[in-house]
Amino acid sequence: xxxxxVNAVIxxxxxxxxxxxxxxxxxxxxxxxxEQGDWISYDEHTNDELLSQRVTVLGNSCGPxxxxxxRVNIHPDGSKHIVLPSExxxxxxxxCVGSGTVTYGALxxxxxxxxxxxxxxxxxxxxxxxxxxxxxxxxxxxxYEKAEWEIGVAGxxxxxxxxxxxKKLQPMPPFTHNKEATLLKEAASKLGFxxxxxxxxxxxxxxxxxxxxxxxxxxIGFPCPVSAKCGTHNTVIxxxxxxxxxxxxxxxxxxxxxxxEQGKITGxxxxxxxxxxxxxxxxxxILSAAAIETARLLLNSKSKFFPNGIGNENDWVGRNLxxxxxxxxxxxxxxxxxxxxxxxxxxxxxDFNHHNPGIIGGGYLSNxxxxxxxxxxxxxxxxxxxxxxxxxxFQRKNFKKVAEIHGPYQEIPSFDQRxxxxxxxxxxxxxxxxxxxxxxxxxxxxxxxxMAEKASLWLKEAGAIQTxxxxxxxxxxxxxxHQAGTCRMGNDPKTSVTDKFGRVHSTPNLFVADGSLHxxxxxxxxxxxxxxxxxxxxxxxxxxWNKGNRFK
Amino acid sequence: MxxxxxxxxxxxxxxxxxxxxxxxxxxxxxxxxxxWRFFSNTxxxxxxxxADQIIPPDDWPGGSESGVTNFIDKQLVGPYVRFQxxxxxxxxxxxxxxxxxxxxxxxxxxxxxxxxFLEKMEAxxxxxxxxxxxxxxxxxxxCRDHAMQAYYGSSRHGGNRxxxxxxxxxxxxxxxxxQNRYKS
Numbered sequence: 001x002x003x004x005x006v007n008a009v010i011x012x013x014x015x016x017x018x019x020x021x022x023x024x025x026x027x028x029x030x031x032x033x034x035e036q037g038d039w040i041s042y043d044e045h046t047n048d049e050l051l052s053q054r055v056t057v058l059g060n061s062c063g064p065x066x067x068x069x070x071r072v073n074i075h076p077d078g079s080k081h082i083v084l085p086s087e088x089x090x091x092x093x094x095x096c097v098g099s100g101t102v103t104y105g106a107l108x109x110x111x112x113x114x115x116x117x118x119x120x121x122x123x124x125x126x127x128x129x130x131x132x133x134x135x136x137x138x139x140x141x142x143x144y145e146k147a148e149w150e151i152g153v154a155g156x157x158x159x160x161x162x163x164x165x166x167k168k169l170q171p172m173p174p175f176t177h178n179k180e181a182t183l184l185k186e187a188a189s190k191l192g193f194x195x196x197x198x199x200x201x202x203x204x205x206x207x208x209x210x211x212x213x214x215x216x217x218x219x220i221g222f223p224c225p226v227s228a229k230c231g232t233h234n235t236v237i238x239x240x241x242x243x244x245x246x247x248x249x250x251x252x253x254x255x256x257x258x259x260x261e262q263g264k265i266t267g268x269x270x271x272x273x274x275x276x277x278x279x280x281x282x283x284x285x286i287l288s289a290a291a292i293e294t295a296r297l298l299l300n301s302k303s304k305f306f307p308n309g310i311g312n313e314n315d316w317v318g319r320n321l322x323x324x325x326x327x328x329x330x331x332x333x334x335x336x337x338x339x340x341x342x343x344x345x346x347x348x349x350x351d352f353n354h355h356n357p358g359i360i361g362g363g364y365l366s367n368x369x370x371x372x373x374x375x376x377x378x379x380x381x382x383x384x385x386x387x388x389x390x391x392x393x394f395q396r397k398n399f400k401k402v403a404e405i406h407g408p409y410q411e412i413p414s415f416d417q418r419x420x421x422x423x424x425x426x427x428x429x430x431x432x433x434x435x436x437x438x439x440x441x442x443x444x445x446x447x448x449x450x451m452a453e454k455a456s457l458w459l460k461e462a463g464a465i466q467t468x469x470x471x472x473x474x475x476x477x478x479x480x481x482h483q484a485g486t487c488r489m490g491n492d493p494k495t496s497v498t499d500k501f502g503r504v505h506s507t508p509n510l511f512v513a514d515g516s517l518h519x520x521x522x523x524x525x526x527x528x529x530x531x532x533x534x535x536x537x538x539x540x541x542x543x544x545w546n547k548g549n550r551f552k
Numbered sequence: 553m554x555x556x557x558x559x560x561x562x563x564x565x566x567x568x569x570x571x572x573x574x575x576x577x578x579x580x581x582x583x584x585x586x587x588w589r590f591f592s593n594t595x596x597x598x599x600x601x602x603a604d605q606i607i608p609p610d611d612w613p614g615g616s617e618s619g620v621t622n623f624i625d626k627q628l629v630g631p632y633v634r635f636q637x638x639x640x641x642x643x644x645x646x647x648x649x650x651x652x653x654x655x656x657x658x659x660x661x662x663x664x665x666x667x668x669f670l671e672k673m674e675a676x677x678x679x680x681x682x683x684x685x686x687x688x689x690x691x692x693x694x695c696r697d698h699a700m701q702a703y704y705g706s707s708r709h710g711g712n713r714x715x716x717x718x719x720x721x722x723x724x725x726x727x728x729x730x731q732n733r734y735k736s
Contacts, residue, residue: 058631400721
């Protein structure tokens, strides 16, 4: 039986799509939310380090799987690699209801004012596409607030002098620090930095009908066994379904956006859980499949009206792909700093996000999450051997004595960091695979060097007897879990893909609501901003719909 | 190749059950019955020796006792099916090179000779066509990573026998509320 036409079909039930589904369905619009993955239950995915979303050597616990998916990665030397989802070069997020919000570290940052005005703040950067957003922090502020209250954030920005202004406090008190973070907090204050407890999309007290976090060792990369981590899967998506207006369809792979004989977008075609081709017609199509898959879907939707893919008249779809470089330092301490009070990553400073001499932008610095035993086998000073007797001794002696400081450096976007579709490689369903290419901008090396030095300095002040650092810059394309930028919003259709409400310039009824919209990616984890944009785009569609606008 | 070798390539191939360049996709397709899923008994013995070099036995189990070979064998017919060729080719290459250099099998070398041999692989300094294109380096790093995963990962994948590595790190595992497995 053919699917009934609905008001809106949303592709992807992650941070952006889940929010849009809630905004539209509670406004009375009929919605179909299509997700490539399935619901995740903790029992199936436990805290097995080798099969998680953090370490993926034996596969992604929350998808996608290696049997049905692949991508092509072009290295800076021009070599072509076919990569599986469990390999780092795939640049995976997740494939399940809630997507990355099920297993993320759940850092709940608002981008700073400057992050929306990078070009005005720093000027033109040669070889880059650095630009201002068409919206400001103040435009997005009420939507950050919605995300914080409807999904749930623990934090207190009053201790962070660099935090942008807010009208309402975060709904839950901030997290307390473990032994390592307490030590680092004191050291940061001594250095004149401004440490505070990181805002988290995680319950510090019972909230939203779910219990408080019980401070496990495993958090990032794993679903929460008590649902204390706040994602779209346990907040807005259930609200959408409860409205009676939203049908969630899991295990469905969208292959194309359908264009009719008049050149109008009428819905999407997809393969259902039995790999049977289906169509879903809708008045409005919203793409929330994240920066790589949203771009791939637009580029794979070729027709006589859109010979280069939808929205790609000026060759901007898939451009400006950004993630984050992660400059970092490790410090070895004399005594144990590990007290198994999880999940780690609680103390941060925003002293190095902006206005530091010689670098463009920057990023916050914080302690990292608890490092699991296999991951720790690669944490060694450069002089240490990576196997043998001494390696095992280091593991035994120092597992509880090493801290890591790191932070997401705001990368300088460029036109050649991009997503294309590969002419040869296809996925299980015969859909052309995403092909990633590009290299980081040279400014990034300067910025990451600066941040890695500050990280070492902080660790030394805290008492580390030895420190070693790394720039954390990927070999070639940077995307991963923080992927963004491939359908940037802008006022000029010639240099952007969507308008400021996420509507694709060349089509009246096609929207994007995910990290693809980001013009620049901030020196912060992007999840809360993607959620806020979900409220922004979804709120716009709903209010226009109520005014009678049918986006024709 | 020296035909006087104590343990010839022909014999190694016979017991692994492959023709030159061929791949054995089925377990137990060699002349001798293998107790493994992918490895032949001979390959597994060699793998055990490599595992002990990567994670040597001390007060705590070495790689072989911990089940590194079992882990790799299990993954090679699962998520690591794509590495089957590398292991078949790499273990044979180690066997051949040891035969050429020492006229011995890897397991028969003394401890320091074994270490030196693997260090040479790690540094990409092996000779012979079979090691070309950096295969020495990549195969060593594959063995090293997989051994670490086996030893320090969850025991449900076939390694980390009795969760010994977690005990060694004084890490209670698995995390069960109200119960610490190693404390009575």
